[in-house]
Amino acid sequence: MKIGIYFCKCGTNISDKIDSEKVKTGLPSGPSELSFKTIDFMCSEDGKESLEKDIKENGIERVVVSACSPRDHENTFMRVLSKAGINPYLMQMVNVREQVAWVTEDNEKATEKAGRYINAAICRVELHDPLEKKEIDICPDVLVIGAGPAGLKTALSIAESGRKVVIVEKTPVIGGMPVRFEELFPNMECGPCMLEPVLGDILHGEHAENIELLTIAEVVDVVGSYGNFTVTVKQKPRYSDIHKCIGCGECIEPCPVSAKNIYNCNLSERKAISFPFAGALPNAPFIDEAICLKKKGYDCSLCKDACPVEDAIIFDDAERTIVRNVGAIVVAIGSDSYDCTKIPDLGYGKIPDVHTGVEFERILASNGPTYGEIQTSQGAAPKSVAIIHCVGSLDKEHKEYCSGICCQYAFKFNHLIENKLPGAKIHHFYKELVIPGKEDFHLYNHAKENPNSTFIRYNNIETLAVSEKEGKKIITNSADGSSVEADMVILCPAVVPTVESGKLGTILEATHDKFGFFEELHGRMDSTQSKIKGVYLAGTCQSPMDIQKTMNQGMAAAGYILSGLVAGRKLEIKPITAVVEEDRCSGCRVCVLVCPYKAVAYDTEKGSSVVNEVLCQGCGTCVAACPVGAIKGNHFTNNEILAEIEGVLS
Amino acid sequence: MTEQKTSFEPKIVGFLCNWCSYAGADKAGTAQSPYPPNVDVVKVMCSGRVDPQFVMKAFEKGADGVIILACHPGDCHYKEGNYRAAQRFRMLSRLLKQFGIEEGRCRFDYVSAGEGEKFVTVITDMVAAVRALGPLNKSEQAKTA
Structure with missing residues (x-):
């Protein structure tokens, strides 16, 4: 085998420290024929050209590049190999700049270390297999589950690009929660009006023909993976x-x-x-x-x-069973309110006129049960309203997290109550006030400036109790013995995952966090991707969030899909994946358990584990876990790594 | 004996994950922070790829120490490979003890892509620790195995 060793001097960055002549004379003698060349700047146009020329002219079969970090130029040199007509994976890069020349004080020791690395690379590269990127056909269509703001934003963006979208919505109505809200924080915009352009475009817009809307429907089965899912929907x-x-x-x-x-x-x-x-x-x-x-x-x-x-x-x-093929799935099923009966002393469900925030939204809505009139169960206009914040939020006994939207809508309520019931007293019971963002403080300031609004801080919701006396609601705090009277009580419950979240997670094999929200791939970098490739998360199914973030996540999901799945373009699968040798597999399924991407499954017919190359990310955890060595990690095989270990130690 | 220890240059193999620790080592490089040249790096995509047999092989072939560096808990590029690595390391430590290989010769630590300085510290400490332990005294049986 003819191995070309190309030593980049990187100007003087490497050559000042490492003596290439000594490295050359120290090369091992083995079965392979070695050719050693130095190049001044291998990543320059001239450098790449001379590398390509040398490979071609000298019939080089394997390449060792001794240069900078592979994180800098591995791809650069792989492309040169391809241009020179050899498989790009038949190369091993040795990082003698960042990890030797720049960090070793003694020149002789640096030269020795570079020699060991180059020797290891020679041992390793002899074993390299040529690997090819695979390409698979994809379906560019998309399934969106949930027709709230997030789902509709995604669906519309994808439809506008000329792609087909199937929207599955469990209720008969689209628009999610905000279309049920008369006005929205922070700017008192009318909910249905704000969403109207999106809803209109979904139903009758220029690209509506690309959208198949299935209401009163649920996803019952999903098979396949990124690029090629088959989805079964039951529509009532x-x-x-x-x-x-x-x-x-x-x-x-x-x-x-x-x-x-x-x-x-x-x-x-x-x-x-x-x-x-x-x-x-x-x-x-x-x-x-x-x-x-x-x-x-x-x-x-x-x-x-x-x-x-x-x-x-x-x-x-x-009832209809509808089967569709899609390449990507967006989960946008929204969230729910914490069950206020879990804090029984608040009287929810027992005492009349104790409402949740969502119930009060409907009371405020002109298309709601009272046509927008704030009325008690006795039909009277309340003279005082108590708003209890943080019901179940920021509470280790209930939900540890802050739900992030309650303060804003509580101050929106303050504003609306003030308008609809002039002179009414409004009592805010709160644990913490959280009003982030550049717009949201207005409503808070407004409430603060209202002489009829009072702010009462409590430490623990368990010390609050709501009782009823002659039609009045009495809110007492046993911590300090205080009490306040009100005609109506509004509870701001924690935002929690919907009951459907668990079932859908099982169908999609998508994981949940400890609170039951769909788990994102990365909290900051990739909160719109689930841990299953091709399954995206948008809106409050991933975390409590406001409409702005929800819409952004909807767009982010569309962005991932539009850039990742392109009609007419095949999905490229990188070859650094795990491969199961079916004959050697004992069927213990440890690999299935350790795979973080659900890329390994056990095929009962074959009696062996199988790796889904689309899902496999090439981490090699299954390779290390396999007790019988039946899984090969492409480009990081046991033999390659063991040869490298021997190489640095010989 | 004292003389031998001071002139002794330990051979150490370092298994570094591609995304955090290897990048951390590069960071030390770009910062040109020197450290002892005794640790030879073998890159793996994920610390979860480190098969205990790699460590055994390193000791068999003459390493005086082995260090496995991973992403910090919660930061693994592959979500949880570093936890697998940590689990395997615990098992491996017990095994190495049974072989008579001192605890300090095999170490597991976390180095992020930003922690060039930590990489330098960890490597410097490791080299000093193994230098203090002296060469790995393998039995004749182990050498020929």
């Missing part, structure tokens, strides 16, 4: 055709049955056929089959009789 019947329905609402009035409306937090009723709330999109009602007389077998068709459009109401609509 809506009993109305969102394309034919004109949204006139004529069907609603004649319907003879009703039940609590969960879209108004059960604070009002809705007919068996109706919209979740006025203005909900898509603008087509849906039938609640649990209460619909027709679905219960009665001969009722009052809604259909009233409908002016033929076939807009479909009584025989049925």
